[in-house]
Amino acid sequence: MTTLNIPAVASWLQSWQQSVIDMLLTHETKVAPHLEAWSYPHLGGGNSQALLQGNIIEKGGVNFSHIHGESLPDSATPSRKHLVGHPFEALGVSLVIHPENPFLPTTHANLRLFVSHAPQSDEHPNWWFGGGYDLTPYYGFTDDCQLWHQKAKDACDLTDPSFHGRFKKECDDYFVLPHRKEQRGIGGLFFDDINEYDFDTCFNFIKHVGDSLTQAYNTILSRRKDHPWEDKHKAFQQMRRGRYVEFNLLYDRGTLFGLKTKGRTESILMSLPPSVAWPGESVMHIGPEEKQLTDYYLIPRDWLANPLLEEE
Amino acid sequence: MTTLNIPAVASWLQSWQQSVIDMLLTHETKVAPHLEAWSYPHLGGGNSQALLQGNIIEKGGVNFSHIHGESLPDSATPSRKHLVGHPFEALGVSLVIHPENPFLPTTHANLRLFVSHAPQSDEHPNWWFGGGYDLTPYYGFTDDCQLWHQKAKDACDLTDPSFHGRFKKECDDYFVLPHRKEQRGIGGLFFDDINEYDFDTCFNFIKHVGDSLTQAYNTILSRRKDHPWEDKHKAFQQMRRGRYVEFNLLYDRGTLFGLKTKGRTESILMSLPPSVAWPGESVMHIGPEEKQLTDYYLIPRDWLANPLLEEE
Numbered sequence: 001m002t003t004l005n006i007p008a009v010a011s012w013l014q015s016w017q018q019s020v021i022d023m024l025l026t027h028e029t030k031v032a033p034h035l036e037a038w039s040y041p042h043l044g045g046g047n048s049q050a051l052l053q054g055n056i057i058e059k060g061g062v063n064f065s066h067i068h069g070e071s072l073p074d075s076a077t078p079s080r081k082h083l084v085g086h087p088f089e090a091l092g093v094s095l096v097i098h099p100e101n102p103f104l105p106t107t108h109a110n111l112r113l114f115v116s117h118a119p120q121s122d123e124h125p126n127w128w129f130g131g132g133y134d135l136t137p138y139y140g141f142t143d144d145c146q147l148w149h150q151k152a153k154d155a156c157d158l159t160d161p162s163f164h165g166r167f168k169k170e171c172d173d174y175f176v177l178p179h180r181k182e183q184r185g186i187g188g189l190f191f192d193d194i195n196e197y198d199f200d201t202c203f204n205f206i207k208h209v210g211d212s213l214t215q216a217y218n219t220i221l222s223r224r225k226d227h228p229w230e231d232k233h234k235a236f237q238q239m240r241r242g243r244y245v246e247f248n249l250l251y252d253r254g255t256l257f258g259l260k261t262k263g264r265t266e267s268i269l270m271s272l273p274p275s276v277a278w279p280g281e282s283v284m285h286i287g288p289e290e291k292q293l294t295d296y297y298l299i300p301r302d303w304l305a306n307p308l309l310e311e312e
Numbered sequence: 313m314t315t316l317n318i319p320a321v322a323s324w325l326q327s328w329q330q331s332v333i334d335m336l337l338t339h340e341t342k343v344a345p346h347l348e349a350w351s352y353p354h355l356g357g358g359n360s361q362a363l364l365q366g367n368i369i370e371k372g373g374v375n376f377s378h379i380h381g382e383s384l385p386d387s388a389t390p391s392r393k394h395l396v397g398h399p400f401e402a403l404g405v406s407l408v409i410h411p412e413n414p415f416l417p418t419t420h421a422n423l424r425l426f427v428s429h430a431p432q433s434d435e436h437p438n439w440w441f442g443g444g445y446d447l448t449p450y451y452g453f454t455d456d457c458q459l460w461h462q463k464a465k466d467a468c469d470l471t472d473p474s475f476h477g478r479f480k481k482e483c484d485d486y487f488v489l490p491h492r493k494e495q496r497g498i499g500g501l502f503f504d505d506i507n508e509y510d511f512d513t514c515f516n517f518i519k520h521v522g523d524s525l526t527q528a529y530n531t532i533l534s535r536r537k538d539h540p541w542e543d544k545h546k547a548f549q550q551m552r553r554g555r556y557v558e559f560n561l562l563y564d565r566g567t568l569f570g571l572k573t574k575g576r577t578e579s580i581l582m583s584l585p586p587s588v589a590w591p592g593e594s595v596m597h598i599g600p601e602e603k604q605l606t607d608y609y610l611i612p613r614d615w616l617a618n619p620l621l622e623e624e
Contacts, residue, residue, distance in 0.1 A: 034592075034594045036593075036594070050592055050593075050594060052591065052592040052594060052595045053591070053592075053595055059590075059591070059592055061592075178571075179571040179574075179577045179580075180577065238587075242584065245557060245561070245588075246561060246581075249557070249558060249561035249562050250561050250568075250571065256562075259490075259491040259562065262491075265491045265492065266593050268491075269558075269590065270592070272554065272590035273590065274589060274590060274591050274592065275550075275587070275588070275589050275591075276557075276587070276588045276589070276590070277586060277587050277588070278371075278581065278584035278585060278586060278588070279364065279365070279371070279586050279587075280346075280362055280364040280365075280371055280373075280582070280586065281348075281362075281578050282346045282348070282362065282364060283364045283365055
């Protein structure tokens with residue numbers, strides 16, 4: 001059995017943060033990342049890398065944080081009451097990328113390690129990995145959806161062939177707006193509490209997931225960044241971004257937990273899109289191209305049931 | 313003692329809805345209201361009047377609804393458990409006006425009557441009025457703030473001189489964004505459960521409040537609608553509208569209750585502004601004029617402590 005190695009995770013997370021930024025900068029040519037480091041006395045800190053008002057990335061944030069808490073809040077782990085009130089440690093990277101071009105999808109990812117410093121029992125590990133990623137297109141492309149889920153499956157299969165089915169379903173179940181009866185996007189992976197293998201195996205799974213996100217999103221950026229768009233496409237993107245805001249502020253557990261526990265507001269809300277519209281039902285233009293999003297792409301499905309299509 | 317007269321309230325609410333629309337149309341010259349009537353089988357219905365993409369009103373909604381429920385949900389009245397599960401009736405008008413010009417404030421108002429059809433006790437009335445109004449400026453004007461609160465006080469004083477102090481404080485206490493340590497706006501009136509006088513007296517109070525909103529907002533529109541503005545003012549307004557969205561989706565009880573109980577999503581979310589921005593901290597322009605909003609206008613205070621200033 002391998003042992004818990006927090007510094008190795010912190011180091012890898014920061015190298016992954018940098019590799020995502022480097023990947024984005026192979027596309028983005030107008031702006032440089034704005035780096036902001038922050039810390040809370042005795043509680044740790046983090047750093048945010050923001051890409052704002054770029055030619056490809058309208059708003060993007062890739063944030064690393066490493067926090068030590070003296071007392072786990074009651075609301076943090078409903079299923080593990082014995083950890084409440086004990087010291088804990090949490091480290092992770094969160095990213096949200098909102099591209100300018102409405103034919104490019106928004107992506108969100110999170111990879112994290114949680115460690116409890118409660119007196120330890122021998123039965124259960126005192127650490128859990130968690131995270132996942134998902135894609136929110138405005139105008140869908142079947143081959144992008146297939147690529148996205150294929151990369152996710154490949155990453156999972158390296159560790160456990162049962163992972164992909166479970167974590168895709170958890171993702172579909174999580175990113176739902178009940179008041180709209182809509183999914184937020186086309187899904188991906190979502191997992192909590194990963195410690196069913198030894199530490200190194202779970203850590204390797206996290207690395208595979210991280211690398212697959214960078215590769216998949218890189219390919220999609222390459223494919224679509226030069227897709228021509230007009231004002232009507234931008235208007236539709238901004239209206240759909242409203243749904244993104246609704247999900248994050250009404251339902252997203254990380255956002256609500258972060259704000260409730262007085263986390264760093266700017267980091268938590270970096271996920272909100274740069275420009276958004278709720279124009280009112282009767283003036284929204286929803287043509288056949290726009291209708292495809294909700295009628296086809298946002299319906300959860302097995303995107304890998306057919307072999308990968310060639311680029312159309 | 314006067315008796316409960318629901319039809320009279322329904323009739324007055326609809327006439328007030330129309331008088332607000334008529335007032336707005338003395339300023340708005342580009343667009344006509346879009347009227348949409350809706351109903352749920354056996355549960356009642358309502359009608360929405362929306363002003364969208366106008367020259368003065370960028371987005372406004374004035375909505376009437378009259379709903380009959382067969383069984384009051386548990387979450388509706390935490391303080392009156394004996395009414396849960398019994399039939400009820402609710403009627404009201406809600407409005408939110410988002411002007412185009414950043415020098416015009418957003419306003420929100422709600423007036424409502426709630427009636428329980430639970431077996432009645434003689435001790436307590438089975439009806440309650442509720443509501444209030446508040447103002448959210450982007451660029452503040454002292455005389456507008458004074459006018460706003462003076463009209464609110466005058467309306468309250470006609471019924472009970474203790475009302476204004478109580479209901480202004482409730483408003484200041486309610487419209488708070490704890491994660492921003494900011495008020496949503498400059499406040500106004502907020503009251504729940506008004507039945508401490510007989511029905512007609514309480515109903516008259518509601519009428520006075522409604523009329524005072526129309527008058528005060530009309531005066532402010534007249535004063536500021538021709539104020540010149542530039543792109544930088546619009547950008548600040550859109551960024552501040554983000555705070556409005558944050559409040560409504562994170563904290564507003566009516567919004568969260570409505571969505572949770574499967575109310576009509578389009579009516580509930582008509583409050584969300586037409587165009588909003590979360591541009592990212594490091595690219596926001598906050599000059600001295602913009603800083604005044606949070607440093608002065610959004611600090612709760614007694615705006616009537618000094619006599620009304622003349623128009624500057």
